[in-house]
Amino acid sequence: MTKRKPLSTVVAESLSEKIRSGRLQPGAQLPTEAELCAEYDVSRTVVREAVARLRSEGMVIPQQGRGMFVSEAPAPRNFSIPQDALKTLPETVSLLELRLSVEVEAAGLCAERRTESEASTIRRLMEQVDARNEDPGAVPVHYDYDFHLAIAKSARNEFIHGFLEYLRPVIVPRFQLGHVVVPELKDAYYARIHSEHRKIVEAIEKQDGRAARDAMRKHLQNSLERVRALALASGVETTDAAQKAAAASLFSDLKGSAAPTG
Structure with a gap:
């Protein structure tokens, strides 16, 4: 079919x-x-x-x-990600690997170049995104993408920001978070992501480029490993039900490991 x-x-x-x-x-x-x-x-x-x-x-x-x-003179399309190639978890893994290679440097440049106003905006956006704690079955895996875009924008490199904007339509609507996190681990999962986000923001506020790069690398590597583990557990062209069943066996380490949200 x-x-x-x-x-x-x-x-x-x-x-x-x-x-x-x-x-x-x-x-x-x-x-x-x-x-x-x-x-x-x-x-x-x-x-x-x-x-x-x-x-x-x-x-x-x-x-x-x-x-x-x-456009009067449409720019040649030198890079594209066809929708037909984005049907399975392995492609999601590939996209996360691509983001990792770009966003680590974006975070460092943001820390080194941001204004006080931009740092405040990034923190405010993080708090808004992380306070929602929505039903994992109703939000995309990449629900924090606007937060990442704000960091890229403050890196003051129009190509980095433009590239991540290009990825938005293909990466954000991918799998629902419910494929990765079972309902009983929702709060612990959101707490962990908030902890990862907070380390990135604190490094940006301190204008510590190295710490910002390290924190972003850790955050995206964690996301990559979660999705990679799901891909290995559930196979390639599996159904939603199979993917959810695989998710139920993953991330048991989240139980009782909720990080402080303050």
Whole structure:
């Protein structure tokens, strides 16, 4: 049975085809979010993910206060991650390995270059993200991606930030956290992630580049090992039920290991 494409991919491919065929000419304004929602019968989130993909490919550009416009000269797409290649846990592992190679340096540069205002914003965002403690079955594994993007933005390297923005549409909607954390370990899991986040933020506030790199490396390596363990336990093209069953046998070390959240 062929797996259906994500709705955001369907919308992005449709808009891309309109641009390539000339139905949407260079310089033309894209329909509004509301119009695209009505045309494709999808949510605003789906539309935003689709437009973000087109923007990452250089097909559309924003004009402040006006909206999105078809690029006059679309940039060649030198790097891409096809949706069809992102169906299994092994690909999620590969994406985490890619993030690890980029975000460790981003954290160090952020610590060395950030302003006081940016450090405050990063801490505030961390507290907001970590205070939610939502049902793992209702949030993506990468629920803290905005926190990571804020760090990358303050690294003052537009290519690092742009690259991680490019990854957002393909990495964030991946597997739900419920595939990785069983409900009874939810609080301990969130506490551990908050502890990892806090070490990153404290290093950034101290402008300690080495400590920030070490803390980010530890955080992403832990995420990588959790997902890698799940991939090994559940196999490649397994069902949601099989993946959840595998998750139940993992991370038993979380029991009773909740880190202080203060």
